[in-house]
Amino acid sequence: MRILHVVPTYLPATRYGGPIHAVHGLCRSLAQRGHEVDVVTTNIDGSGRSPVPLGKAVNLDGVQVHYFEPAPLPFARRLFFSSSMRGWLRGHAREYDIAHLHSVFLAPTWAAARAASRADLPYVISPRGMLVPELIDRKSRLLKRAWIAAVEQQTFAHAAAVHFTARQEWDDAVRTKIFLPAPFVVPNGTDLPPLDLLSRRTSKILFLGRINWKKGIDLLIDAMALLPEVRLIVAGNDEESLLVTLREQAQRNGTLERIEFAGPVSGAAKQTLLQTAAALILPSHSENFGNVVLEAMAASTPVIVSRNVGLAEDVERSRAGIVTTNVPVELAAAIRDLLANDRWRTEMGARGRALVQEAFTWAAVAARMEQHYDRIIGTTRSARG
Numbered sequence: 001m002r003i004l005h006v007v008p009t010y011l012p013a014t015r016y017g018g019p020i021h022a023v024h025g026l027c028r029s030l031a032q033r034g035h036e037v038d039v040v041t042t043n044i045d046g047s048g049r050s051p052v053p054l055g056k057a058v059n060l061d062g063v064q065v066h067y068f069e070p071a072p073l074p075f076a077r078r079l080f081f082s083s084s085m086r087g088w089l090r091g092h093a094r095e096y097d098i099a100h101l102h103s104v105f106l107a108p109t110w111a112a113a114r115a116a117s118r119a120d121l122p123y124v125i126s127p128r129g130m131l132v133p134e135l136i137d138r139k140s141r142l143l144k145r146a147w148i149a150a151v152e153q154q155t156f157a158h159a160a161a162v163h164f165t166a167r168q169e170w171d172d173a174v175r176t177k178i179f180l181p182a183p184f185v186v187p188n189g190t191d192l193p194p195l196d197l198l199s200r201r202t203s204k205i206l207f208l209g210r211i212n213w214k215k216g217i218d219l220l221i222d223a224m225a226l227l228p229e230v231r232l233i234v235a236g237n238d239e240e241s242l243l244v245t246l247r248e249q250a251q252r253n254g255t256l257e258r259i260e261f262a263g264p265v266s267g268a269a270k271q272t273l274l275q276t277a278a279a280l281i282l283p284s285h286s287e288n289f290g291n292v293v294l295e296a297m298a299a300s301t302p303v304i305v306s307r308n309v310g311l312a313e314d315v316e317r318s319r320a321g322i323v324t325t326n327v328p329v330e331l332a333a334a335i336r337d338l339l340a341n342d343r344w345r346t347e348m349g350a351r352g353r354a355l356v357q358e359a360f361t362w363a364a365v366a367a368r369m370e371q372h373y374d375r376i377i378g379t380t381r382s383a384r385g
Contacts, residue, residue, distance in 0.1 A: 129288030297352030
């Protein structure tokens with residue numbers, strides 16, 4: 001089948017975190033399964049632009065990626081609006097069997113949904129963790145509520161289905177009261193790395209991800225004050241300039257000397273951290289899935305996650321780590337218990353790796369998504385008679 005994916009940003013703009021890698025992982029694996037996969041996106045990379053050609057497709061791992069320039073006005077850029085993208089979608093939507101739109105509250109999804117509707121092209125929406133009432137109300141509440149009323153209600157009303165990466169993401173979206181046609185769950189996936197660094201395990205715990213308020217890093221630093229023998233590595237991209245505040249917090253509670261702020265990591269450096277840490281900690285306030293949890297389990301590293309993480313149920317069911325609250329006292333107790341038992345950590349790590357191998361490789365995830373695409377295309381064709 002011919003599949004069109006529309007996403008506001010794409011590789012090489014890795015600063016936007018897990019969704020970029022998740023969308024490419026899915027697209028790459030669908031291409032490997034023999035489908036023709038095109039991605040339409042912008043060249044936005046933070047305040048700059050990705051060094052990619054415009055006006056022609058770029059082949060990334062068998063995926064044909066079409067990059068478009070955003071509109072020059074600051075407000076339009078924040079919405080990732082591109083008139084050239086909009087024109088391309090209108091002209092090419094009829095060439096595909098199905099479209100998959102990743103994001104809400106941004107112009108590419110709006111433009112793609114309108115183009116698909118005009119072309120009678122069925123489309124799937126992946127909110128990618130954006131439909132959480134608390135997150136909507138915390139930032140730009142009035143603007144986002146107005147956008148839902150003016151734009152997203154129509155976008156979702158005409159969608160063939162809504163894709164969620166975890167049941168928790170689905171439950172959060174229900175609380176927004178927006179119409180969710182034919183919702184289904186397919187998780188993100190990951191690759192299984194070779195385990196060649198496990199002999200270098202340390203006693204350090206690891207936070208790895210975007211430095212963002214919703215990740216609960218401040219709560220982890222408070223928990224560190226209750227763990228005087230523990231050392232923590234905080235690695236990730238600081239898009240919101242929060243590191244100064246976190247360092248000041250660590251200075252006040254006497255933990256700064258035991259916390260290493262490692263900055264952004266990727267590739268081999270990222271794998272080294274994942275395979276040598278004693279445990280990965282993700283104490284998020286809201287996390288629709290938790291890609292880094294999956295990556296840690298693939299690296300045979302036990303995890304400690306808050307109940308707000310989409311993968312929490314899988315972690316608990318497979319006994320690949322500890323699920324707790326992100327209250328500092330309880331978070332500290334979970335870390336203390338895990339670090340006190342070497343055998344426990346080894347067994348949890350092995351169970352996590354086995355779970356990924358069974359259900360979360362990109363090949364398995366792409367096969368599940370393909371089944372949903374087939375079902376949606378078949379249902380749409382039947383409805384048309």
